[in-house]
Amino acid sequence: MTTLAQAQDTTTGIPSAKLGMWLFLASEVMFFTGLIGAYIVLRAGMSSWPHLGEELSIPAAAINTFLLLTSSMTMAMGVAAVHRADVKKLRLFLALTILLGSAFLGVKGWEYSVKFAHGHFPGTAIFWDCYFMLTGFHGLHVLGGVIANLWILRLTLGQDFSERRGHLVEISGLYWHFVDLVWIFLFPLLYLI
Amino acid sequence: MSRNKIFSTDHKTIGIQFLVSSLIFMGLGGLLAMLMRWQLGWPGSALPWMERMAPQGMPGGIMLPEYYNMLFTMHGSIMIFFGVIPLLVGAFGNYLIPLKIGAPDMAFPRLNMLSFWLLPVSAATVLTGFLAEGGAAAAGWTAYPPLSGTQATMGAGQTFWAAGVIVLGFSSILGAINYIATIVNHRAPGMTFHRMPISIWALFTTAILTLLATPVLAAAMILLLLDRAVGTSFFLPAGMIVDGSALAHAGGQPLLWQHLFWFYSHPAVYIMILPAMGFVSDILPTFARKPLFGYKAIAYAAVAIGAVGFLVWAHHMFQSGMNPALGTSFMIATMVVAVPTGVKVFSWLGTLWRGDIRLATPMLHALGFISMFVIGGLTGIFLGSTPVNMYLHDTYFVVGHLHYVLFGGSLFGAFAGITFWYPKMFGRQMNDRLGRIHFWLTFVFFNSVMFPMFALGMSGMPRRIYDYTQYPALAHLTDINRLMSIAAFCLAASQILFAFNFLWSLAKGKPAGQNPWQATTLEWTTSSPPPHGNFAQTPVVHRGPYEYSVPGAARDWTPQTEEPPRGQG
Numbered sequence: 001m002t003t004l005a006q007a008q009d010t011t012t013g014i015p016s017a018k019l020g021m022w023l024f025l026a027s028e029v030m031f032f033t034g035l036i037g038a039y040i041v042l043r044a045g046m047s048s049w050p051h052l053g054e055e056l057s058i059p060a061a062a063i064n065t066f067l068l069l070t071s072s073m074t075m076a077m078g079v080a081a082v083h084r085a086d087v088k089k090l091r092l093f094l095a096l097t098i099l100l101g102s103a104f105l106g107v108k109g110w111e112y113s114v115k116f117a118h119g120h121f122p123g124t125a126i127f128w129d130c131y132f133m134l135t136g137f138h139g140l141h142v143l144g145g146v147i148a149n150l151w152i153l154r155l156t157l158g159q160d161f162s163e164r165r166g167h168l169v170e171i172s173g174l175y176w177h178f179v180d181l182v183w184i185f186l187f188p189l190l191y192l193i
Numbered sequence: 194m195s196r197n198k199i200f201s202t203d204h205k206t207i208g209i210q211f212l213v214s215s216l217i218f219m220g221l222g223g224l225l226a227m228l229m230r231w232q233l234g235w236p237g238s239a240l241p242w243m244e245r246m247a248p249q250g251m252p253g254g255i256m257l258p259e260y261y262n263m264l265f266t267m268h269g270s271i272m273i274f275f276g277v278i279p280l281l282v283g284a285f286g287n288y289l290i291p292l293k294i295g296a297p298d299m300a301f302p303r304l305n306m307l308s309f310w311l312l313p314v315s316a317a318t319v320l321t322g323f324l325a326e327g328g329a330a331a332a333g334w335t336a337y338p339p340l341s342g343t344q345a346t347m348g349a350g351q352t353f354w355a356a357g358v359i360v361l362g363f364s365s366i367l368g369a370i371n372y373i374a375t376i377v378n379h380r381a382p383g384m385t386f387h388r389m390p391i392s393i394w395a396l397f398t399t400a401i402l403t404l405l406a407t408p409v410l411a412a413a414m415i416l417l418l419l420d421r422a423v424g425t426s427f428f429l430p431a432g433m434i435v436d437g438s439a440l441a442h443a444g445g446q447p448l449l450w451q452h453l454f455w456f457y458s459h460p461a462v463y464i465m466i467l468p469a470m471g472f473v474s475d476i477l478p479t480f481a482r483k484p485l486f487g488y489k490a491i492a493y494a495a496v497a498i499g500a501v502g503f504l505v506w507a508h509h510m511f512q513s514g515m516n517p518a519l520g521t522s523f524m525i526a527t528m529v530v531a532v533p534t535g536v537k538v539f540s541w542l543g544t545l546w547r548g549d550i551r552l553a554t555p556m557l558h559a560l561g562f563i564s565m566f567v568i569g570g571l572t573g574i575f576l577g578s579t580p581v582n583m584y585l586h587d588t589y590f591v592v593g594h595l596h597y598v599l600f601g602g603s604l605f606g607a608f609a610g611i612t613f614w615y616p617k618m619f620g621r622q623m624n625d626r627l628g629r630i631h632f633w634l635t636f637v638f639f640n641s642v643m644f645p646m647f648a649l650g651m652s653g654m655p656r657r658i659y660d661y662t663q664y665p666a667l668a669h670l671t672d673i674n675r676l677m678s679i680a681a682f683c684l685a686a687s688q689i690l691f692a693f694n695f696l697w698s699l700a701k702g703k704p705a706g707q708n709p710w711q712a713t714t715l716e717w718t719t720s721s722p723p724p725h726g727n728f729a730q731t732p733v734v735h736r737g738p739y740e741y742s743v744p745g746a747a748r749d750w751t752p753q754t755e756e757p758p759r760g761q762g
Contacts, residue, residue: 010378016300019378023370027408034412034453038427041449123424126444133419133427 071100208288234678269334295381319357322350330354383734395471410457469606481548554628558609565601590650621702641680
């Protein structure tokens with residue numbers, strides 16, 4: 001197979017895989033723009049909206065924000081480690097990122113279970129439709145990032161990881177920071193404002 | 194290197210797979226249109242043999258209104274999602290991009306293969322609706338809620354439809370990422386942006402539109418699917434009563450769907466026309482033996498159409514009840530689209546001016562494209578102006594307009610492209626005499642079907658109407674409708690000529706050689722069909738794409754790979 005994805009033979013010098021991830025993220029931005037835009041329009045169209053602090057747990061969301069921001073930091077440290085070809089540190093930071101991402105999903109799952117216990121499901125009111133839709137799609141994206149990082153963690157066990165597959169860490173990192181960024185928008189929009 | 198022909202990662206094989214499947218889907222979509230024309234020409238008359246095909250939709254061979262609704266919905270959906278877009282973007286984008294920029298393949302060959310194989314999955318999902326209780330989707334290709342939004346108003350076919358369109362969206366996005374990455378990153382040495390053929394500029398712009406617009410459609414489709422399957426109310430307002438019972442939905446907005454849907458679907462109109470404009474810009478210089486007039490103007494006009502294309506979506510919604518002030522701003526943005534479009538048409542005419550014109554089949558289709566597209570574009574200006582739109586909205590004028598753009602424009606452009614690159618794809622020429630007969634029959638019958646639609650629309654005949662003869666004011670339109678139906682059947686029959694020519698030439702066509710049209714761009718510097726990897730050695734580009742009849746040159750065409758004569762820069 002022709003190895004087009006390698007950096008040295010591209011016109012711009014940017015590796016195609018990295019460019020591809022940036023393009024994918026552009027489409028992801030538009031996807032969440034559609035969802036968040038729908039939320040804003042629907043909310044603006046309602047004469048009353050539930051008082052958010054009573055319905056949703058702001059402390060849980062704040063903890064989740066902290067978890068996700070920290071995971072972005074560990075991800076960035078992982079990218080720095082792969083640039084130094086330090087596979088041991090890379091494994092540590094990847095594992096931490098996976099752990100923090102999973103903790104985020106755990107807290108989210110706990111929040112969901114509390115809502116379900118109170119009889120709040122998608123389809124019970126437009127507020128809950130929006131809440132589950134936005135946090136659900138964001139959660140699926142976090143899950144995707146956790147799985148991608150798990151896959152890379154497994155690859156680090158192979159030979160010469162930094163030289164042969166090191167670029168994957170950077171690409172996965174781009175995606176992870178994007179998922180983090182979406183949450184930075186969702187947290188105030190859903191919980192605070 | 195084993196070359197698996199079916200699950201191939203070679204961009205040329207994938208391009209041809211897209212080509213063949215989209216032509217088959219177009220045949221299917223065309224047959225649905227013939228059934229519609231039967232009902233419009235002879236309302237309520239029986240087609241006894243259709244009873245076996247659709248016992249529920251056409252009992253005794255007489256079409257039911259619900260079946261008619263399903264026909265126009267599936268005709269539009271199949272033609273747009275599985276016909277025109279995969280043909281113009283999937284087939285030509287895949288086939289031409291690496292060849293025209295001098296790359297051995299796409300940036301992501303396996304992603305490319307996935308992008309193709311999602312198409313049959315998506316089509317199977319949408320078409321499964323035909324087997325569902327209540328038949329396939331029937332809420333129009335635009336699927337406006339609340340009609341499309343609940344199980345009570347629209348059966349399972351609509352759910353299959355939305356799910357299939359989401360899958361197709363993934364295919365489009367993967368394709369777009371691939372096209373952009375390939376064009377940005379895998380151009381041959383010397384192939385600067387300003388040396389790229391216009392078809393590549395067009396496909397590049399198209400890919401950007403696809404990348405940024407399709408995810409919004411995916412978001413809308415997912416919300417629609419949730420409304421239907423989970424019981425959410427994103428598009429469903431309070432107080433809906435269906436068959437006498439009140440629905441529990443509340444808080445949603447049907448208009449929100451229209452905004453999200455058209456945010457994709459208006460750029461999609463340009464996704465379906467820009468590539469055709471690109472092909473025509475490649476074909477005209479070749480058959481006029483002249484450089485393309487205004488190369489940069491055409492290239493930037495494509496980008497401008499793409500950019501403005503994101504700002505005009507609500508001109509589909511002038512009569513929807515949205516704020517009239519919005520209508521005015523969208524009207525102005527719509528008129529602005531005419532400027533880059535006019536630049537293109539002017540430049541094409543400038544290319545033809547005093548050219549050495551050769552009327553081979555691809556050139557005929559290209560000229561057909563320009564003339565038909567101008568009618569489509571001008572009627573678009575009628576519809577884009579709010580006061581006129583008030584009168585013409587949802588009439589046959591709209592149907593005429595969109596068919597002049599999508600058949601007169603996109604399809605003539607596609608025919609031009611197929612007949613032009615067929616020798617490269619298959620190594621043999623299509624029969625030119627048959628091709629010209631096919632063009633003239635298509636051209637005449639197309640106009641006989643579609644042009645009267647403008648008159649019907651101005652007479653007040655609504656679109657998507659099952660039996661207009663029930664309205665006294667429209668009953669006198671039977672004769673003209675019957676004439677249009679006969680022309681439509683002839684139009685469909687003429688396509689058999691094309692199918693025959695396509696298949697016959699695969700085996701019996703005249704061997705094409707490397708460069709049958711004496712054209713200048715890179716794909717003509719390699720064998721027909723090109724080998725795996727495309728070029729024996731990476732081509733080096735020394736000049737622009739349209740150097741025809743250069744004064745002092747030995748031939749009237751100078752390939753992009755030819756080095757400049759010594760002593761000059």
